[in-house]
Amino acid sequence: MSLLERLQKEKDYEEEQKPQKLKKVQVHEDPYKDIKKKIHAKIVDDIKNLKKSEDDEDGLEAHIVSLVESILEDESTYLSKSEKQKIISEIIDETIGFGPINPLINDPAVSEIMVNGPNQVYVEQNGKLILSNITFRDDQHIMHVIEKIVAPLGRRIDESSPMVDARLPNGSRVNAIIPPLALNGPTITIRKFSEKPLTIKDLINFGTITPSIAMFLKACVEARLNIVVSGGTGSGKTTTLNVLSSFIPEDERIVTIEDAAELQLGQDHIVRLETRPPNIEGKGAISIRDLVRNSLRMRPDRIVVGEVRSGEALDMLQAMNTGHDGSLTTGHANSPRDMLARLETMVLMAGMELPVKAIREQIASAVDLIVQQSRLKDGTRRITHITEVVGMEGEVITLQDIFVFKAKGKDERGRIIGDIVPTGIKPKFMEKFDGSGVYLPNDIFSV
Numbered sequence: 244m245s246l247l248e249r250l251q252k253e254k255d256y257e258e259e260q261k262p263q264k265l266k267k268v269q270v271h272e273d274p275y276k277d278i279k280k281k282i283h284a285k286i287v288d289d290i291k292n293l294k295k296s297e298d299d300e301d302g303l304e305a306h307i308v309s310l311v312e313s314i315l316e317d318e319s320t321y322l323s324k325s326e327k328q329k330i331i332s333e334i335i336d337e338t339i340g341f342g343p344i345n346p347l348i349n350d351p352a353v354s355e356i357m358v359n360g361p362n363q364v365y366v367e368q369n370g371k372l373i374l375s376n377i378t379f380r381d382d383q384h385i386m387h388v389i390e391k392i393v394a395p396l397g398r399r400i401d402e403s404s405p406m407v408d409a410r411l412p413n414g415s416r417v418n419a420i421i422p423p424l425a426l427n428g429p430t431i432t433i434r435k436f437s438e439k440p441l442t443i444k445d446l447i448n449f450g451t452i453t454p455s456i457a458m459f460l461k462a463c464v465e466a467r468l469n470i471v472v473s474g475g476t477g478s479g480k481t482t483t484l485n486v487l488s489s490f491i492p493e494d495e496r497i498v499t500i501e502d503a504a505e506l507q508l509g510q511d512h513i514v515r516l517e518t519r520p521p522n523i524e525g526k527g528a529i530s531i532r533d534l535v536r537n538s539l540r541m542r543p544d545r546i547v548v549g550e551v552r553s554g555e556a557l558d559m560l561q562a563m564n565t566g567h568d569g570s571l572t573t574g575h576a577n578s579p580r581d582m583l584a585r586l587e588t589m590v591l592m593a594g595m596e597l598p599v600k601a602i603r604e605q606i607a608s609a610v611d612l613i614v615q616q617s618r619l620k621d622g623t624r625r626i627t628h629i630t631e632v633v634g635m636e637g638e639v640i641t642l643q644d645i646f647v648f649k650a651k652g653k654d655e656r657g658r659i660i661g662d663i664v665p666t667g668i669k670p671k672f673m674e675k676f677d678g679s680g681v682y683l684p685n686d687i688f689s690v
Contacts, residue, residue: 307334307335307338307339308331308335311330311331311334312327312331315327315330315331341388341391341392341411342379342384342387342388342391343364343377343378343379343384344356344358344364344377344388344431344433346377347364347366347375347377348411348413348415348433348435351437352368352369353366353367353368353435354367354368354434354435355367355432355433355434355435355477356431356432356433356435357372357430357431357432357433358379358385358429358430358431358432359427359428359430360382360385360425360427360428360429360430361378361379361380361381361382361384361385361428362378362379363378363427364377364378364379369622370618370621370622370623371622382422382428382429385428385429385431386421386429388431389407389419389421389429389431392409392411392417392419393407393409393417393419396409396410397519398520399520399523400419400421401421402421402423403523404520404521404523405420405421405422405423405424405425406418406419406420406421406424407419407420407520408502408503409503410503410504410505411433413435413436413438414436414438414504414505414507415433415434415435415436416433416434416436416481416503416505417431417432417433417434417503418431418432419431419432434477436481436482436505436507440485440489440507440508440509441482441485441486442486442489443457443461443486443489446482446483446486449623449624450623450625451479451483451616451623451624451625451626452625452626452663453662453663455687456626456629456646456663458683458684458687459629459645459646459683459687460487460490460614460629461490462676462681462682462683463611463612464487464488464490464491464569464571465490465492465679465681466672466675466676466678466679466681467568467569467675467679468568468569468611468612468672468675469563469568469569469570469571469609469610469611469612470487470570470571470572470610470611470612470613470614471571471572471573471574471582471586471610471612471613471614472484472487472571472572472573472574472613472614472616473573473574473575473576473578473579473581473582473585473613473614473615473616474573474575474576474615474616474617474618475575475576475577475617475618476575477618478616478617478618478624479616479618479624480550480573480616481505481506481549481550481573482624483573483614483616483626484506484547484549484571484572484573485505485506485507485508487571487614488506488508488545488547488571489508489509489510491508491510491544491545491569493510493511493512494512495510495512495544495545496512496514496541496542496543496544496545497510497512497513497514497543497544497545497547498513498514498516498538498541498543498545498546498547499513499514499515499516499547499548499549500516500517500531500534500535500538500546500547500548500549501515501516501517501518501531501548501549501550502517502518502531502549502550503517504517505549506547506549508547514541514543516534516537516538518530518531518533518534530555531548531549531551531552531555532553532554532555532558532593535548535555535558535559535562536558538562539562539567543567544569545567545569545570545571546559546562546567546570546571547570547571547572548570548571548572548573549572549573550572550573550574550575551572551573551574551586551589552574552575552589553589553592553593554589554590554592554593554594555589555593556574556586556589556590556592556593557589557590557593557595557605558593559572559609560586560590560605560606560609560610561605561609563609563610564605564608564609574586574589576615578615578628579613579615579628579630579642579644580642582613582615583603583606583610583613583632583640583642586606586610587599587602587603587606590602590605590606599638600638603635603638603639603640604635606632606640607632607633607634607635607640607641610632611631611632611672611675612629612630612631612632612672613628613629613630613632613642614626614628614629615627615628615629615630617648619659620659621653621657621658621659623658623659625648625661625663626646626648626663627647627648627663628644628646628647628648629644629645629646629647629663630642630643630644630645631643631644631645631670631671631672633671643666643668643670644666644668645665645666645668645670645688646663646664646665646666647663647664647666648661648662648663648664649661649662649663649664664690665687665688665689665690666688666690667688667689667690668688669688670688
């Protein structure tokens with residue numbers, strides 16, 4: 244293939260990766276609007292009967308289906324079977340689901356849902372953004388869905404508090420922001436998580452890691468190394484943290500700390516802590532930093548922080564340096580070196596006027612390993628660096644890559660081909676493996 248042909252192929256592929264071009268959305272009047280209003284009114288009137296079966300979702304759904312069918316029989320004989328089924332499905336989504344986006348939430352092929360106002364809903368499938376045919380009636384319709392998501396969690400969203408982080412019952416992460424901050428109308432972003440947590444085998448099958456890397460990371464967790472998973476937005480940090488946490492032995496007490504509880508660990512002895520936003524008076528907020536401090540009094544064997552974003556980094560580093568080995572967390576950064584710079588910045592955000600050298604010494608002493616995760620141009624998520632924090636040389640933290648991702652090109656579909664391979668350097672923390680009774684094959688670091 245000539246250079247010109249290859250460049251053209253890459254250009255064509257990049258065009259395919261772009262989101263579908265926005266078209267002017269035509270808002271069509273719902274032909275079933277009036278009949279739906281009557282049905283909703285009947286359901287409200289029948290709320291006492293619904294209350295009796297609300298603990299059984301299947302029973303509640305059957306009750307609604309029966310009620311809707313009887314109303315349709317009385318009110319409308321001109322509807323076809325498919326039209327009736329469509330109305331029933333939409334009424335169920337509105338009543339016990341999350342409105343128009345409910346089918347997207349239940350679709351395993353959709354990994355992210357982005358509601359940009361009432362007339363535009365994007366989804367991510369196979370790493371690509373696609374404009375869906377889902378729409379809402381108006382802004383108030385979206386607000387109703389947001390309220391349905393946040394109310395059971397004790398959170399609120401209104402003009403005085405126009406942003407909220409929450410989660411769905413299946414653990415999926417939700418962010419909502421409303422006018423006057425969101426000019427397009429109420430905006431919802433849902434990052435879906437599998438109801439069945441992904442395992443290390445799943446990551447190997449997806450190509451995120453290799454079996455030898457999985458063996459190495461498992462050994463690092465068992466040897467109680469302090470690990471930071473870094474990466475950009477949507478790179479799969481939380482999934483990787485979840486898998487790493489699954490390697491923690493069953494006989495250890497784990498305390499997890501998150502803004503919105505997303506981690507899905509299989510061990511028995513887990514204490515899950517979640518932050519709390521301020522109340523309507525602006526008081527009573529509990530931050531991750533407060534929870535990290537409190538967790539030190541809870542006799543944890545392991546502390547797992549969903550993500551460090553600000554001053555809690557200082558408390559996390561101090562915990563790692565004072566006997567709480569084997570702690571795990573994530574952070575936003577584009578490379579292992581950037582992650583160290585971000586940690587420095589976050590420590591300064593704690594309000595402690597510490598010298599930069601002292602902060603770097605804390606980081607170098609606390610963090611053993613940085614696992615860098617990236618989302619590549621083809622939409623795949625890969626671990627690209629596994630880097631050891633070696634120590635200090637003068638005023639600089641020294642790093643050495645143990646494994647790095649090597650790209651070999653692209654296949655016919657434009658997907659990046661490559662593997663994460665050893666650099667040939669044996670990490671200095673191997674003595675911790677020996678002390679913990681953890682052993683690895685000698686050739687795992689061989690090039």
